[in-house]
Amino acid sequence: MTSPSTAGSGSADGVAEAIRTGIAAGEYVPGQRLVEADLTDRFGATRGAVRSALITLGHEGLVERVAHRGARVRTVSTAEAVAITEVRMALEGLCAYKAAERITDVEITELRDLGRRMQTAVAGGDAVAYAELNQRLHARVREISAQPVAADVLLRLRAQNVHHQFRLARRPGRPQSSLPEHLAIVDEVCSRNPEAAERAARRHLRSVIDALAETPEPETAP
Incomplete structure (x- = not known):
C-alpha cells in the first residue's frame, strides 16, 4: 500500500x-x-x-x-488554532444546514450507523477508533452538503489544525464529552431540520474552541 x-x-x-x-x-x-x-x-x-x-x-x-x-x-499557536476553529464553526454549520436539506434515506441510515459505532468506540475506550469515526462523520456531512467550496476550505483548515486536534483527542474524558455533541449533529441532520443541524454543529465547534483555549502550546520538532 x-x-x-x-x-x-x-x-x-x-x-x-x-x-x-x-x-x-x-x-x-x-x-x-x-x-x-x-x-x-x-x-x-x-x-x-x-x-x-x-x-x-x-x-x-x-x-x-x-x-x-x-x-x-508551520507551527500553529493555540491562539491561531482557536481562530481557525472559529472559521470552521461557521462553515461546519453551513454544511450541516445543507446536509439536512439534501440528505437521502440511504444517507440517514449511514449517519445513524456512524453514530452507533462512535458510541461503541467510546463505551469500549477505543480512542483511536473514535477519532477515526469522528473524522468520518464530519467528512460525510460535508459530502452530503454538496458544498464543494466550503468543503475545500474546511479540509485546508483542518490540515493546519491537525496537531491540535490529535492532542485534544488524547485528552482524558474528551471523547465522552464530545460524543453527545456529535450524536446531536447526527440526529438533527437525519431529522432534516436545517436550523437545528446548524446549531448542533456550531455548539460542537464552540466546545472545541473552549477546550483548545485550555490547551498549552504544542511542542515543535528541534
Missing part, C-alpha cells in the same frame, strides 16, 4: 497533495524541516516541482520558509 508520504504523481500538484496529506496524517510534525533534496527522491519529482509545491503549501499556511534553514511545517 502506498503511504500518504510517498503518494503523488511527481508533478508540483501531486507533491503538494502528498505533503498536505502527510501533514494531515501527522507524518510531518510542527517545525519539521522539509528538505528539497529528500522530497525529490521521495516523490520522484524535480527540484522545480518540489519548490513549486512548497510555495503552494506556504500560501495555504501549512509550510513556512525560515532564513538559512529552508522550508518547514
Whole structure:
C-alpha cells in the first residue's frame, strides 16, 4: 500500500497533495524541516516541482520558509488554532444546514450507523477508533452538503489544525464529552431540520474552541 508520504504523481500538484496529506496524517510534525533534496527522491519529482509545491503549501499556511534553514511545517499557536476553529464553526454549520436539506434515506441510515459505532468506540475506550469515526462523520456531512467550496476550505483548515486536534483527542474524558455533541449533529441532520443541524454543529465547534483555549502550546520538532 502506498503511504500518504510517498503518494503523488511527481508533478508540483501531486507533491503538494502528498505533503498536505502527510501533514494531515501527522507524518510531518510542527517545525519539521522539509528538505528539497529528500522530497525529490521521495516523490520522484524535480527540484522545480518540489519548490513549486512548497510555495503552494506556504500560501495555504501549512509550510513556512525560515532564513538559512529552508522550508518547514508551520507551527500553529493555540491562539491561531482557536481562530481557525472559529472559521470552521461557521462553515461546519453551513454544511450541516445543507446536509439536512439534501440528505437521502440511504444517507440517514449511514449517519445513524456512524453514530452507533462512535458510541461503541467510546463505551469500549477505543480512542483511536473514535477519532477515526469522528473524522468520518464530519467528512460525510460535508459530502452530503454538496458544498464543494466550503468543503475545500474546511479540509485546508483542518490540515493546519491537525496537531491540535490529535492532542485534544488524547485528552482524558474528551471523547465522552464530545460524543453527545456529535450524536446531536447526527440526529438533527437525519431529522432534516436545517436550523437545528446548524446549531448542533456550531455548539460542537464552540466546545472545541473552549477546550483548545485550555490547551498549552504544542511542542515543535528541534
